[in-house]
Amino acid sequence: MIISSSHVVAMTGAGISVESGIPAFRGREGIWTRHGTPAADGYSQFLEDPEAFWARQHLGRAEPWIAELRNALDAATPNPGHIALAELERAGALRSIVTQNIDGLHQDAGSRSVVEIHGSRYKLRCVDCGIRTPREELFMAQAPPPCESCGGRVKFDSVLFGEPIPPEALEASMAAANQADCVLVIGTSATVRPAGGLPRIAQSNGAKLIEVNTSETALSKSCDIVLRGKAAEVLPQLAGGVSLGRATSWQ
Ligand code: NAD
Numbered sequence: 001m002i003i004s005s006s007h008v009v010a011m012t013g014a015g016i017s018v019e020s021g022i023p024a025f026r027g028r029e030g031i032w033t034r035h036g037t038p039a040a041d042g043y044s045q046f047l048e049d050p051e052a053f054w055a056r057q058h059l060g061r062a063e064p065w066i067a068e069l070r071n072a073l074d075a076a077t078p079n080p081g082h083i084a085l086a087e088l089e090r091a092g093a094l095r096s097i098v099t100q101n102i103d104g105l106h107q108d109a110g111s112r113s114v115v116e117i118h119g120s121r122y123k124l125r126c127v128d129c130g131i132r133t134p135r136e137e138l139f140m141a142q143a144p145p146p147c148e149s150c151g152g153r154v155k156f157d158s159v160l161f162g163e164p165i166p167p168e169a170l171e172a173s174m175a176a177a178n179q180a181d182c183v184l185v186i187g188t189s190a191t192v193r194p195a196g197g198l199p200r201i202a203q204s205n206g207a208k209l210i211e212v213n214t215s216e217t218a219l220s221k222s223c224d225i226v227l228r229g230k231a232a233e234v235l236p237q238l239a240g241g242v243s244l245g246r247a248t249s250w251q
């Protein structure tokens with residue numbers, strides 16, 4: 001299916017980074033399953049008092065699940081699943097990745113065309129003018145100054161509960177969903193909107209769906225192919241199969 005498609009897009013969620021040591025939020029071992037689901041008003045807390053918000057982030061008063069996630073993110077490196085997607089892109093078999101992850105592991109693995117629909121932990125973003133800047137090491141430990149362009153409120157780029165998806169990221173993800181004729185849906189429960197709705201948008205435009213997930217999801221029954229297993233094991237096999245299949249079909 002991948003070989004016979006002309007515009008393959010991968011849509012990835014927390015599951016692809018589990019083998020890199022970063023737990024997902026939901027599911028049996030999920031961070032929220034163990035710590036409880038956090039308050040759903042993170043973004044309004046930031047808007048109400050950005051200084052107090054940053055102080056909570058930096059004075060060790062962040063909630064325990066955030067501390068656990070942060071430690072895991074600091075230690076993580078790409079796993080064979082991330083690497084397989086980068087190989088597929090280099091081989092011309094994958095056009096782009098739309099990821100819900102903020103961990104930067106696709107880029108670390110060598111993927112070039114990556115849309116981060118929920119932002120990146122390595123960036124800051126002004127919520128007033130939308131400009132994104134690299135998050136220097138310094139601002140991991142202290143609050144950043146107001147926006148250099150507009151004087152506005154600067155927040156980390158990762159999207160909080162209740163926060164709108166930055167318009168450019170949303171546009172780029174919609175474009176990928178509209179152009180795709182085959183979507184690999186990897187390690188996502190596809191329940192977080194709007195990101196979780198993208199595979200169905202692609203499908204309604206005629207794209208085939210291939211799911212890679214350890215568990216059944218709300219999307220499984222509508223997928224053309226379901227590969228039940230760990231992304232770090234399934235994706236290298238898939239990339240190997242695509243490479244072999246292409247070599248054979250060119251002979
Ligand atoms: P989710 O937590 O809702 O779902 C994770 C999915 O991954 C589940 O369907 C689970 O069955 C599957 N999964 C677990 N282990 C897997 C594995 N080894 N291989 C393949 N699949 C596996 O995650 P979500 O749907 O991505 O949504 C939660 C939001 O939180 C997203 O925005 C997500 O990106 C973000 N988040 C990001 C990170 C990160 O940056 N690494 C980590 C946790 C959560």
Ligand code: ZN
Pocket residue numbers: 126127128129130131147148149150151152153
């Ligand atoms: Zn600004």
